[in-house]
Amino acid sequence: MTNHLIRSIAAAHLMLFLTACGVMPHPEAVPSISSDRATELDSALADVVARHKINTAAVAVIENGAVVWSNHYGLQSPDVPASAQTLYDVGSITKTVVAETVLRLVADGKLSLDESMSAYWLDPDLEDDLRHQLLTPRMALSHTTGFMNWRFFAEGRKLAFINEPGTRFGYSGEGFEYLARFVEAKLDQPFEQLARRYVFEPSGVSSAAMSVDPDNFPSIAQALDSEGQFPGYYCRPEGWCRETGDFSAAGSMVITLEGLTRFVIRTMRGDGLTPELMAERNTLHAEQEAIDCSQVPEVLCPVRVGYGLGWNIVELENDKIIGHRGSDWSVVSLAYYYETSRDGLVVLFNAPNRAGIAAMVDTLQLLDPDSPELHGYIARRARAEN
Numbered sequence: 001m002t003n004h005l006i007r008s009i010a011a012a013h014l015m016l017f018l019t020a021c022g023v024m025p026h027p028e029a030v031p032s033i034s035s036d037r038a039t040e041l042d043s044a045l046a047d048v049v050a051r052h053k054i055n056t057a058a059v060a061v062i063e064n065g066a067v068v069w070s071n072h073y074g075l076q077s078p079d080v081p082a083s084a085q086t087l088y089d090v091g092s093i094t095k096t097v098v099a100e101t102v103l104r105l106v107a108d109g110k111l112s113l114d115e116s117m118s119a120y121w122l123d124p125d126l127e128d129d130l131r132h133q134l135l136t137p138r139m140a141l142s143h144t145t146g147f148m149n150w151r152f153f154a155e156g157r158k159l160a161f162i163n164e165p166g167t168r169f170g171y172s173g174e175g176f177e178y179l180a181r182f183v184e185a186k187l188d189q190p191f192e193q194l195a196r197r198y199v200f201e202p203s204g205v206s207s208a209a210m211s212v213d214p215d216n217f218p219s220i221a222q223a224l225d226s227e228g229q230f231p232g233y234y235c236r237p238e239g240w241c242r243e244t245g246d247f248s249a250a251g252s253m254v255i256t257l258e259g260l261t262r263f264v265i266r267t268m269r270g271d272g273l274t275p276e277l278m279a280e281r282n283t284l285h286a287e288q289e290a291i292d293c294s295q296v297p298e299v300l301c302p303v304r305v306g307y308g309l310g311w312n313i314v315e316l317e318n319d320k321i322i323g324h325r326g327s328d329w330s331v332v333s334l335a336y337y338y339e340t341s342r343d344g345l346v347v348l349f350n351a352p353n354r355a356g357i358a359a360m361v362d363t364l365q366l367l368d369p370d371s372p373e374l375h376g377y378i379a380r381r382a383r384a385e386n
Helices: 003-020 035-051 091-107 130-134 137-141 173-187 191-203 214-219 257-269 275-281 353-367 373-385
Strands: 056-063 066-077 304-307 312-315 320-328 331-338 344-350
Touching (some): 035 056, 035 066, 056 257, 056 353, 091 191, 091 257, 091 320, 091 331, 191 257, 320 373, 331 353, 344 353, 353 373
Antiparallel strands (some): 056 344, 304 312, 312 320, 320 331, 331 344
16 A cells, blocks of 8 residues: 555545534645655655756745755755755746735835836837837736737747737736836836845845846856756856846746745745735736646646736635746746645756656655646646657
8 A cells, every 4th residue: 555545545534533523624735744754755856856867956845834844956066966055046936026026015105006017117119009008017917918928939029919918818928027127117226126125135035136146156056958068057058148137027036945935935924915915916817728637637626727916826626826837948946835724835946847847747746746736747748758
């Protein structure tokens, strides 16, 4: 009999007992970490990292709003093991820091979610399109600006509307870059400075950077391509590199595992937000297509999925999962928590994308085998293998 089956039987017996007593436990939670389970997990995750040839990995388990287990695997750089000081590129999880900064600026009376951004920022590509006057911070945070993900996918590589602003979901890094430029212009401060004041410092996070700083290079996990080659910090295998000082609101923030978990925990508590703003953030504003749950029908299947204000929202029958994913050529990252139990995971892989996706499937099956996130990663693994 497997450990998972034993846990399932025990959970079923507990459910029957509590139901008979008139108490209905909440089923959506990450399995608890005992000392024996921690030892088993450490060995199993080390095997996942080795089997999928993951360069660097960091994992944390959150239970009732506190980290109960974490570990690092692989190398930060040649002959330097990953550690608590290692900085990880978390990809699009960067957007959650942008969102939390903006929401705290709203709570502080500096911004409004529904003001037009046109009074302070207009991208030159949109000068002749009056629809730019409709754009608001709420649209950017909920991915309803009408922009495609990146302008370099468009003909002529120019920013343009592909949907009417505010009418439908369309995941867009451009929307977050637009929002950050608006905030900087209105408040006359660099966005990263605002993020430090409103998010990082209150969270006790000192090791995080949203812009390229060579001083951080020695601590950043080196990204290797499928051939094991390191193209350089903030560089892509095809040769393009970001310049010193370059800031991105949509991706490439580097942060330690501890820093990111501190941020996630403060976020789930709603520190610095009004109850109304927290409720708005955690409400699904833009719905995506339904998830195909047929590959693993025994796993929790979402009722609806989409975005709140900056965060991915997965609605379940009796709960929500609030989180975000990151993905790039060398990044596969995931951070989420169950709204009711405040249990969650942070998983950071510095690895070629295909390897990282396969490893994420195995890791979720180990840490949270009922996680609805499995549906998406199993589908991505299948696409990568074809």
